Amino acid sequence: MSPAELSQPIEQGKSETPSSTRSLESRLKRKTSGDRLFLRCVIVIFIAAVVWAWRHIDMSFSGLIAGVGDVRNLLGRMLPPRFSDLDDAIRLGFETLWMAVIGTTIAVVLSFPIALGAARNTTPHPVVMAVCRGIIVLSRAVPDLIFAAIFVRAIGIGVLPGVIALGLHSIGMIGKLFADAIEQTDKSPREAVTSVGASKWQAITTSVIPQAMPSFISTILYRLDINLRSSSVLGIVGAGGIGFLLQANLRSLQYDEALGVVTVVFVLITVMEFFSAAIRATLLGGDRTLVGRSTPRASLGSKLFSRLSTRGSESATSSQRFNRDTVRPPWIGELRMKTIYGVALFILIVVAFRSVSLNPGELLGAFPDVWKVITRMFPPDFTTARQPIIDGIIESVAAALVATFMGALISIPLGLMAARNVAFNKFVYLLSRLFLLFVRGIPELIIAVIFIAAIGLGPVPGTLALAFGTSGFLAKLVADAVEEINPTPREAVFAVGATRNQEIATSVVPQAIPAIVSNLLYALDINLRTSTILGIVGGGGIGFILFNALRVLKLQTVGAVLITIFVVVYAIELLSGWIRKKIL
Amino acid sequence: MAMTLPDNVVQVTELSKKFPNGPLALDRVSLEVPKGQLLSLIGLSGSGKSTLLRHLNGLIQPTSGTVNVLDTNVVAAGRRELRALRREVGFVFQAFGLVGRLTALENVLSGSLGRLNGPRFGTLMYPKTLRREALENLDRVGLGDQVFQRSDTLSGGQQQRVAIARTLMQRPSLLLADEPVASLDPESAAQVMDVLFRIVVEDQLTVICTLHQVELALGWAQRIVGLRDGQVVLDRAVDNLDQEAVMDVYRRVEPGQKVSEGQDLTGSPSTRVS
Numbered sequence: 001m002s003p004a005e006l007s008q009p010i011e012q013g014k015s016e017t018p019s020s021t022r023s024l025e026s027r028l029k030r031k032t033s034g035d036r037l038f039l040r041c042v043i044v045i046f047i048a049a050v051v052w053a054w055r056h057i058d059m060s061f062s063g064l065i066a067g068v069g070d071v072r073n074l075l076g077r078m079l080p081p082r083f084s085d086l087d088d089a090i091r092l093g094f095e096t097l098w099m100a101v102i103g104t105t106i107a108v109v110l111s112f113p114i115a116l117g118a119a120r121n122t123t124p125h126p127v128v129m130a131v132c133r134g135i136i137v138l139s140r141a142v143p144d145l146i147f148a149a150i151f152v153r154a155i156g157i158g159v160l161p162g163v164i165a166l167g168l169h170s171i172g173m174i175g176k177l178f179a180d181a182i183e184q185t186d187k188s189p190r191e192a193v194t195s196v197g198a199s200k201w202q203a204i205t206t207s208v209i210p211q212a213m214p215s216f217i218s219t220i221l222y223r224l225d226i227n228l229r230s231s232s233v234l235g236i237v238g239a240g241g242i243g244f245l246l247q248a249n250l251r252s253l254q255y256d257e258a259l260g261v262v263t264v265v266f267v268l269i270t271v272m273e274f275f276s277a278a279i280r281a282t283l284l285g286g287d288r289t290l291v292g293r294s295t296p297r298a299s300l301g302s303k304l305f306s307r308l309s310t311r312g313s314e315s316a317t318s319s320q321r322f323n324r325d326t327v328r329p330p331w332i333g334e335l336r337m338k339t340i341y342g343v344a345l346f347i348l349i350v351v352a353f354r355s356v357s358l359n360p361g362e363l364l365g366a367f368p369d370v371w372k373v374i375t376r377m378f379p380p381d382f383t384t385a386r387q388p389i390i391d392g393i394i395e396s397v398a399a400a401l402v403a404t405f406m407g408a409l410i411s412i413p414l415g416l417m418a419a420r421n422v423a424f425n426k427f428v429y430l431l432s433r434l435f436l437l438f439v440r441g442i443p444e445l446i447i448a449v450i451f452i453a454a455i456g457l458g459p460v461p462g463t464l465a466l467a468f469g470t471s472g473f474l475a476k477l478v479a480d481a482v483e484e485i486n487p488t489p490r491e492a493v494f495a496v497g498a499t500r501n502q503e504i505a506t507s508v509v510p511q512a513i514p515a516i517v518s519n520l521l522y523a524l525d526i527n528l529r530t531s532t533i534l535g536i537v538g539g540g541g542i543g544f545i546l547f548n549a550l551r552v553l554k555l556q557t558v559g560a561v562l563i564t565i566f567v568v569v570y571a572i573e574l575l576s577g578w579i580r581k582k583i584l
Numbered sequence: 585m586a587m588t589l590p591d592n593v594v595q596v597t598e599l600s601k602k603f604p605n606g607p608l609a610l611d612r613v614s615l616e617v618p619k620g621q622l623l624s625l626i627g628l629s630g631s632g633k634s635t636l637l638r639h640l641n642g643l644i645q646p647t648s649g650t651v652n653v654l655d656t657n658v659v660a661a662g663r664r665e666l667r668a669l670r671r672e673v674g675f676v677f678q679a680f681g682l683v684g685r686l687t688a689l690e691n692v693l694s695g696s697l698g699r700l701n702g703p704r705f706g707t708l709m710y711p712k713t714l715r716r717e718a719l720e721n722l723d724r725v726g727l728g729d730q731v732f733q734r735s736d737t738l739s740g741g742q743q744q745r746v747a748i749a750r751t752l753m754q755r756p757s758l759l760l761a762d763e764p765v766a767s768l769d770p771e772s773a774a775q776v777m778d779v780l781f782r783i784v785v786e787d788q789l790t791v792i793c794t795l796h797q798v799e800l801a802l803g804w805a806q807r808i809v810g811l812r813d814g815q816v817v818l819d820r821a822v823d824n825l826d827q828e829a830v831m832d833v834y835r836r837v838e839p840g841q842k843v844s845e846g847q848d849l850t851g852s853p854s855t856r857v858s
C-alpha cells in the first residue's frame with residue numbers, strides 16, 4: 001500500500017470533478033466529427049491564448065532557466081531545514097488546525113440552511129432559491145485570503161478574521177455540494193412520508209436528510225482538508241496560523257528556518273489527509289455506492305479504523321437482542337461508531353474554540369463589523385483606479401493561462417508515469433506518486449512565497465509557483481483519467497506488435513485527450529482564482545491593487561476590485577464548465 | 585373517525601387530469617367505493633392507475649372534477665385538512681418508499697409523523713409508546729427479528745412488509761396500494777399479498793389496490809375496475825365477471841382489426857355496472 005494511495009483529490013470538488021464522475025454512458029458515446037472539431041478549436045484557442053499571455057507577462061525561456069537557477073540557489077540556502085523554534089511552529093501548526101476546524105464548522109452551520117434553500121426540491125420559494133444560489137456563487141468566487149485580508153482590516157489581526165474568512169468562503173463549495181446531494185435524493189421515500197400526513201419539514205428531516213447524509217459527511221471532510229491548506233497561509237495577511245511564522249522567517253532571510261516551517265505544514269496536511277481518508281472510509285463504509293468514487297481506496301488508516309467498527313457490526317444482520325419494553329436500538333456496530341465519531345467531533349470543536357481562546361459569542365459579535373466593512377465597499381469606485389484594475393485583472397488571467405500550460409507540460413508525462421496501467425515499472429510509478437503527494441502537500445501560496453523570495457517580485461515567480469502547484473493535482477487527475485480508459489483498443493494495438501511508446505502514443509493519449517483537456521480547463525478555473533491573490537504576496541496581478549487599496553482603507557476601490565474579480569472568475573467558470581460539458 | 589360514517593369512503597366524479605406537456609392521464613373518471621370494499625384497479629401500464637390513486641390523498645391536484653375521500657373534499661382542502669386526511673389513508677407504493685439507510689423500526693416509526701409535531705431525528709426522538717407500537721406492527725408483518733436492521737439490507741418482500749407496517753402506524757381506515765408486489769418475485773409477492781390481505785380483513789379496511797396480475801386481482805378483490813387511456817372501461821363485481829371481460833381491458837385497439845369491439849368496450853354500457 002503506497003502512501004500516495006491515501007491522498008485524496010484536493011482541489012477537485014465532487015460535483016465538479018471532470019474526469020472521475022463522468023458517467024459511463026457519456027464515455028461510451030461516440031464522438032461525432034462536430035464534437036472533434038469543437039475539441040480542436042478549443043485546443044487551438046487555448047494555445048493562442050497561452051502565446052499571448054506568455055508575452056504579456058514577459059515570460060521567456062532564458063528567464064525561466066535563470067529562475068530555475070535562482071530557485072536552486074535558494075534551495076541551497078534552505079537545506080538543511082532548521083527547527084530552532086519548533087515549539088512555536090508546532091503551536092502555530094495546531095492553531096492552524098483549529099482554525100480549519102472552526103472555519104469549517106462555521107461554514108457547515110451556515111451552509112445547511114442555504115443548501116436547503118438552494119435545492120430545487122426543498123426550497124420554500126423560487127426567490128429564496130435564487131438568493132441562496134447567489135450567495136453560493138458569490139462566496140465561491142472570492143478567495144478566502146481576500147476575505148481574510150478585508151476582515152483583518154475590519155476586526156483586527158488574529159484568528160477571528162481568519163476563521164470567518166474560511167467560513168464564508170467555504171459556504172460556496174459546501175453549500176453547492178450539499179444542495180446537489182439534496183437534489184439527488186430519491187423522492188419516493190419523501191412521497192411515502194408525506195402520504196402518512198407528515199408536514200413538509202418532517203418529511204425533509206426524515207426522508208431527505210438521512211439520504212443525503214453520507215454525501216454531507218464526505219463534503220465536510222473534504223472541505224476540512226482544503227481549509228487546512230488555506231488556513232496555513234492566512235497568517236501572511238495577519239489572520240492567524242502558521243503562515244505568519246513563515247512570512248517572518250522569509251522576511252528576516254532565515255531560509256532554513258522557513259523550510260522548517262514548511263516541513264511542519266507538510267506534515268500537518270499529510271497527517272490530516274490520512275485521517276480524513278480513514279474517517280471517510282469507516283463512516284461511509286456502508287454507503288460506498290451513495291458517495292461514488294469520492295470514497296478512498298482502501299488505506300492503512302481505513303483498515304485501522306474499520307477494525308473498530310467491524311467488531312460490532314456482524315450483529316447488524318442477525319437478529320439482535322433488545323429490550324422489548326423500551327425498544328431502544330442496541331448500541332453496537334454502526335450506531336456505536338456514529339456515536340463515537342459524533343462525540344469526538346463535538347469534543348474536537350470545543351477544543352478548537354478553547355485552544356484559540358475564541359468564544360462563540362465573540363464570533364457572533366464580529367459579524368456586525370464584518371457586515372459594516374462589506375457595506376462600506378458600496379457603491380464601488382471603479383474610476384479612481386480604473387487602469388490599474390484593468391491591467392491587474394489582465395495580468396492575473398495571463399498568469400493563470402501560462403501557469404496552466406506549464407503545469408500541463410509537467411503534469412501530462414508525470415500523470416502518465418503515475419498511472420497504474422501505463423507506468424513503466426513499479427519504481428517509476430511509486431516515485432511519481434510520491435512526488436505528487438509531496439507537491440500536493442504544500443499549499444500553492446507557500447510555494448509562491450518561496451519562489452518570490454528566490455526570484456523577486458512580479459508575475460513570473462507567481463506564475464511559476466502556480467505552475468508547480470498545478471502540476472501536482474493536474475498530474476493526479478491525468479493519472480486517474482488514464483487509469484479509467486477503456487483497455488480494449490490498447491490490446492488491439494499491442495496485438496499488432498507495437499512497442500510500448502507507440503502504443504501509448506496511438507491508443508492511450510488519444511483516448512484520454514477529452515478528459516485531459518477538460519481537466520486543463522478545470523485547472524485554469526482554479527489557477528485564475530489563485531492568481532487573483534498572488535499579488536497579496538507580491539506575485540503580480542490584481543491582488544496587489546486590492547491589497548494596496550485595503551492598506552489605505554479605500555474600501556470602495558476594494559469593492560470595485562472584488563466585483564471585477566467576481567465577474568471574470570465567474571465568466572471563466574461558466575465558460576470552462578460549458579466547454580467541459582460539451583467535450584466529455 | 586366521525587360518528588356519521590359516509591356510505592362511500594371514496595367518491596370521485598368526472599375527474600380529469602392533464603399533466604403539463606403530458607397526456608390526458610385521467611379522462612372524466614367517476615368512482616364510488618363503499619366502506620369495507622376490496623377494490624382492484626387494473627389496466628395497462630400508463631393507463632392512469634397511479635395517477636388516480638395519488639389524487640385520493642391529495643398527492644396530485646386534478647385538472648377538473650371532484651374528489652371526496654372520508655368526507656374530505658380533497659381538491660378544496662387546505663394543508664392542514666390534507667394532513668388530517670392523509671393520516672387516515674394508508675398508502676403502499678410499488679417502490680416501497682423506505683429510507684434505505686435507516687433501520688426497519690425507524691422507517692415504521694415515520695408512519696406516526698402525522699400524529700406528531702416537529703421533526704424527528706433518530707429512533708429515540710419518538711415516544712416510547714410509539715416505539716412499542718412500531719415493534720408490534722413489525723411483529724404483525726412477520727419482521728420481529730429485523731427490527732434494527734438497515735432497511736436496504738432487507739429483501740424486497742421484507743421491505744414492502746416494512747412499508748405495510750409503516751402504514752399500520754397510521755391506523756388507517758382506507759388503504760391505497762399502488763402495485764404493491766410488481767417489483768417482487770412471485771414467492772415474495774404471494775407472501776406480501778397474504779400479509780396485506782390478513783391485515784385488511786382483521787382491521788376491516790377499505791382497500792383500493794392497483795395490480796397488473798389479473799389472477800391476483802380476481803382471487804383477491806370483490807370488485808374490479810379497469811382503466812384504459814385514463815377512462816374507466818370496466819367496473820364489475822368479481823362474482824359476475826368472466827376472464828374474457830377482464831382481458832378486454834388489456835386488449836390494445838389494433839387498426840383494421842376488431843375495431844368495433846375496441847370501441848364497443850370503451851363506450852358500451854354492457855361493461856359498466858351500476
Ligand SMILES: Nc1ncnc2c1ncn2[C@@H]1O[C@H](COP(=O)(O)OP(=O)(O)O)[C@@H](O)[C@H]1O
Binds near residue numbers: 603628
Ligand atoms: N408526473 C407526471 N408528469 C407527466 N406525466 C405523467 C406524470 N405521471 C404520470 N404521467 C403520465 O400519465 C399517464 C398515466 O400514468 P400512470 O398513472 O403512472 O399510469 P399507470 O400507473 O397505470 O401505469 C402516463 O401516460 C404517464 O406518462
Ligand SMILES: [Mg+2]
Binds near residue numbers: 633634635762763
Ligand atoms: Mg403505476
